[in-house]
Amino acid sequence: MKGWTILAAALAWLMPAAAPAQEPQTTYIHAGRLLADPATGRVLTNHTIAVRGGRIVELRDGFVGEGDVVDLSDSFVLPGLIDSHVHICHENGPDDALRRVRQTPADLAIDGVHYARITLEAGFTIVADVGEENDAIFALRNGIARGRIVGPRILAAGNALSPHGGPGDPAGYRDDVGHVLRRPSLCSGADDCRRVTRETIHRGADLIKIVATGSVLSDTAQGLGQVFTDEEMRAIVETAHALGRRVTAHGHEAGAINAFLRAGGDSIEHGTNLDAESIRLFRANNAWLVPTLLAGDTVTRWGNDPNSGFSAAIREKALLVGPRMIDSTRRAHAGGVRIAFGTDSSVSRHGENAREFGLLVQAGLTPLEAIQAATVNAADHLGIADQAGTIAAGRAADIVAVRGDPLADVRVLERVSFVMRDGRIYRR
């Protein structure tokens, strides 16, 4: 016993006394104009946002606090922007076929480090990556969450689910090469799709993305119609929901979009061709539309340029899709469909995500509605409304600012002057 007492005394002498717990520092942001809750549309003037430990702790009338003060008294301050459709580890181009053969998941992750930084600096504090190689995107997401890398918070779907022979199956290669490039997210038949859904979630997916129709950038002439059977889509949705994950679908043609919504799917990406039944189903299911007008705008330009380097099959589909997207979004919006902001950045260049705002306004949204799509709506769509989308006590301190008034000219959001994510400043 005595030996233990001596050992304990020696250890006590060796160990430094515990330092008194340090109060995290408070930062006071002086906001000249403040859209704290885009849902209300109310713009406050001369308010202080107190931030501590990565969270918003208080909103106060007037400019108060001293010490660590951020002077945005000449700026318009709003919640960090959310893009619910990116592929942050690559950018598409006419050399995609070669890139897919050459790039390892490590290459993708390292490119992702670069694109993540410029996306955050453009004011996007949260993104959903809806289709990227598991090893690359999960490592990038986790590295950012651990504070090793600068970037937006990422919610990641991992590899998108596609049927064999569907748009997720590598096309345009000799058979043996195409087989090597296949990802583990191809499935055929309801049971197989249940297995792949479970495996994708087990591997680390925050949400499930499926490719419900043909895709513009898949190098086949198979069109843009439904590729999964109704039964396969039901199996995926039921399995994902049972495991607490939402399911979003890439969808161009109305028939497939309607089948996915009938299967209980949570949201549609692109929504190029919507009919009256689609709009009815969106509303009945409280589902979200993520229009990705910027992708439509980008591929239309490729489609019209015979020297773009893209194959004739791709250019033909691009010209079918691009011009219809704005019209479909206009009809959906007029019909009361809930819209969440997403760009499909990778088709367009990373860091230019905010160009989507101007296109949403062209499709009939007011500037305030476009801002709601990228804040409160996207947060709700992604299941994080209790953490993000508004500037309020208890929320993550994700805050951006612009010069000028985005409610008068939404395109000022293409030039953010201040970015804070989880209480840390990345642009000032």
Ligand SMILES: [Zn+2]
């Ligand atoms: Zn996409």
